[in-house]
Amino acid sequence: MTSQSENPVKQDTLPESYDRAEDKLIYLQRLVADKDLSTMAEFLNDQSEYEIASLLESFPHDSRQLIWEQVPVDLKGQVLAEVVDDIRPSLMENMQAEEIETLAEDLDAQDIAEILDTVDDKVRSEVMSNLDEEIRQQVSQLNTYEEYEVGDYMDPDTIQIQGNITLEEVQNWLRQDEDLLDDETQELIVVDASHQLLGLLSLVDLIKYPQQSLVEQWIDPAITINDRMDIQDAAAVFRSSDIRYAPVVNSFGELVGQLNAEDIMEIIQDDVDSTMKHLAGVSDDEELFAPILRSAKSRSVWLGINLLTALLAAAVIGQFEEVLAQVVALAVLMPVVASMGGISGSQTLTVVIRGLAMGQIGGSNRLWLMNKELWVGAINGVIWAVIMAAIAQLWFHDPKISLVIGCAIAINMTAANVAGIGIPLFLKRLDIDPALSASVILTTVTDIVGFMSFLGLASLLIL
Numbered sequence: 001m002t003s004q005s006e007n008p009v010k011q012d013t014l015p016e017s018y019d020r021a022e023d024k025l026i027y028l029q030r031l032v033a034d035k036d037l038s039t040m041a042e043f044l045n046d047q048s049e050y051e052i053a054s055l056l057e058s059f060p061h062d063s064r065q066l067i068w069e070q071v072p073v074d075l076k077g078q079v080l081a082e083v084v085d086d087i088r089p090s091l092m093e094n095m096q097a098e099e100i101e102t103l104a105e106d107l108d109a110q111d112i113a114e115i116l117d118t119v120d121d122k123v124r125s126e127v128m129s130n131l132d133e134e135i136r137q138q139v140s141q142l143n144t145y146e147e148y149e150v151g152d153y154m155d156p157d158t159i160q161i162q163g164n165i166t167l168e169e170v171q172n173w174l175r176q177d178e179d180l181l182d183d184e185t186q187e188l189i190v191v192d193a194s195h196q197l198l199g200l201l202s203l204v205d206l207i208k209y210p211q212q213s214l215v216e217q218w219i220d221p222a223i224t225i226n227d228r229m230d231i232q233d234a235a236a237v238f239r240s241s242d243i244r245y246a247p248v249v250n251s252f253g254e255l256v257g258q259l260n261a262e263d264i265m266e267i268i269q270d271d272v273d274s275t276m277k278h279l280a281g282v283s284d285d286e287e288l289f290a291p292i293l294r295s296a297k298s299r300s301v302w303l304g305i306n307l308l309t310a311l312l313a314a315a316v317i318g319q320f321e322e323v324l325a326q327v328v329a330l331a332v333l334m335p336v337v338a339s340m341g342g343i344s345g346s347q348t349l350t351v352v353i354r355g356l357a358m359g360q361i362g363g364s365n366r367l368w369l370m371n372k373e374l375w376v377g378a379i380n381g382v383i384w385a386v387i388m389a390a391i392a393q394l395w396f397h398d399p400k401i402s403l404v405i406g407c408a409i410a411i412n413m414t415a416a417n418v419a420g421i422g423i424p425l426f427l428k429r430l431d432i433d434p435a436l437s438a439s440v441i442l443t444t445v446t447d448i449v450g451f452m453s454f455l456g457l458a459s460l461l462i463l
Contacts, residue, residue, distance in 0.1 A: 024051065089118050104127065167213060320455035333392060
């Protein structure tokens, strides 16, 4: 860490545990509150593009704009590429093509393509026309892919060599440009004269074997990814093969780029964020500090759907009005049945949705999981049915009520576990995101099954 004398930004007001993200956030909040723009600019100049992006995402709109104005110009392009998609449009709202061109000077094709997705067609065309020819071709190539395809995420700028040159020539070429390799590079991609992928040459082999031998003598096979493959399938390949990157080829076997592990990590994180939002009935475009009206609108749709399902459950209860009117204890105990079924089903639902996202569920294991959850629900149902029946007996001193609550909990928890795996699998078959709607359907199922079993048994055994 830099000493205080070398970095005045860290004097006095910065906490000792300066490396913690929370401490940086609190410090920047203080600068924003004081409108200390000069200190803010110095502080941001000391941060990486990743840290600045995270800090920007941690402020509401007005404060975010104030911070953005103090971000060093030479970092703004990289920061724009790092912030989440929901925030980038507000930061670029008044940017002209000339300013975007300046910010894009030190960016690679991946970052430029991501930034240009935010602007209108006129600005995009103007910026594209002034890009370096090679970068322009790479950006144009990236724009040909759909959002879910590997090509949309790959890095088209690869370090590649031909197989018909000597190891000595490769070393001489690498020495001419020290920026070609970074600390993590361990292999070079090998192609032939027609750009067909041949394989990989490790840096160890590059220096180990006779320098006058040809590259093609020492290449290793490569795990490749097709540029049109679904990015989720590509992520599964990375997990199963334990690789840091993979060459990306088109349908003709030509090298078109490479997919890096850091891109896969970003995709996985995006999926986690999306799944968490969907489980709560929140749309993908709602970020933490979104405006109040936008957040309210985003959430109101699923709140409305939930109200309809609640009314459906209420209608079921209404069919047993006579029973409830005669036995007050049933009204007291009824929420327990729905609650126990709801939490049991939610536990199964969470595990299943994670399994689907990780590509772990498919084929014959679906039936095995269904059978497993049936037994898990039944075992837990019996255990908690006995416990609740004993509590009801101590509370109301009525064996019939105890029997009803016990049986209803056992039935509902068993049904909830089966629904917890059955609903997401059914929605997946219909190409509907289970995380988006499974929880609402599950709540309806557990409420209806719980109330019908509880009140139905009460009608048979008590009245």
